[in-house]
Amino acid sequence: MTRRERRRLDRARYSEWHGGYRSYDILKEASIALGVIVALCVVLTILFSSPDEKPSTIQSWSRGDPVDFVTTATTELDGSSTTGGYGPPYNHAADGQHMWFIYPAKWLGVSHPVDTAQDFVLMPLRSITGQPALQAAVSTYEAAPAKQQTAWTSAYEKGLTKDTSGPDGSVTVPGSGYGPLPVMMNRLLDFAQAGGLDGALLTSKQFYQTDYTKPLLFLSDGSALADRAQAEHLLGTQWGIMNETGSWPGQVWLWLYTFWYQIKPFSTSPNADLLVITIMGVLSLALILIPFLPGIRDIPRWIPLYRLIWRNHYRELREAQSAGS
């Protein structure tokens, strides 16, 4: 049978219904359905409410885990943080994820420029007035050669592993050879613990702010968000994309998207995000085009669940046959 004949046969069979009809009130059905759904939502709301975990702030992070805050700030200063080495769309430190010769992030470029040293450390410190020792320390750091800056930050990061965190939330790093970093980082910690850094990172060209890219990148470079997420089973390795805080259902419809991250090669690939989103893009296109995909579109005929769905219809046909014979 040719394609044209198949199409004609399909049209003849299924474009119009040639059998019987029964009474139907579409508006009544819609009204009842709406009423039931409203009632169900109200019942679910009364029984289960909805989650609303307070956001983390740089202030709460720096007070709760000052060593992690200072360590993260130091990596922002020398560019070794996750954001510092991210690449597009934040900086040129890397090419971004790729697949064969395809570099979407690199091709789209740096659209949200973030200089972690300037934006997260130096500019906030420069905004603190009335502290000549701090400004002198910042000037010393900025005037130093890059090699010297790296030597200071490397030594300081090593020293932070042996830190002593005071009961007042201060951080004391034993040893020496850190240059101006102890002064800079202690003042940045004070600034963060007072809540100043939360506001400083939002500062842009205008009064009103809606872009939280910088404070969120800074927060996510540390452990503040990840520790909470792990406790709430939200990590990628915990199928976190489809989970929600507490026991509420999350974006369950992303189960297939989440699934790929649990298996190799995606679970270990540095390009996992691009690979997974490509697979899901292809699958999404396939979902849309099922009517045109031989094999996939034929499965409903091969596995006749339709006999269950239309069992009443087929039973009536059989009864009509019995009555006629």
Added chain:
Amino acid sequence: MSVSAEDRSWTGRVRRRAVAALPPEKLLPDKQPSYVSSWIYVLGVVSLSCLVVVIASGTILALKGPEWWHFTSVGHFFNSIHLWAVELFFFSMVVHLWGKYWMAAWRGGRARVWITGAVTFLVAIPCALTGYVSQQNFDAQWISTQAKDAMNAAGIGAFFNLMNFGQMYSYHVLLLPVLVVLIVSAHVLLVRRHGVVPPFELDEKLALARAGMVPEAGGGSAAAEPEGPAPGVDGDAQP
């Protein structure tokens, strides 16, 4: 036959085509085919009802602004309604899609009905995602900082920044809901135009005869029950 100026006008032509495609008895039917007698058919109108509740509760939340629901019990109540309506919307939509898949509901020139339904599901996903990252709580912080990597890897992050609350809120309360409603409207109108797909015909000979393709005399009767549809007869992919 003379054609009046009104008939030649743009408005007249659009009206004629609209009424021809969707006469009132198809748009607001008071009868339905006898085979529509399964609970699976309810999922379509349930999905629509959920969408209505999602939009209504979202509108109330939008009227009071994005911070209201964090600090008032009434706001939290409507946020909860919004959440549960979204969960039910996706649940009913997915079951609806599965049901229609097993019915091969694209048969008989209904490919566009399937396509608009599948696209609705796919567009609803970023609509929900932008809602999650607009919540202004820990959930929003975590989801935005994690999901950004996928967006950035695909290059989408260059113009769709999940950590930009203002941009995400605009997408969530206006751009994507409008898109969902437009596609759902097209889907519903296509369903009304083409009707619900009839069951698979089990009588192959009768179908061939109806299509004028009977190769031999002695076609079967309407009540005959062979084994099932012929394997070689594919569902029509013609929109």
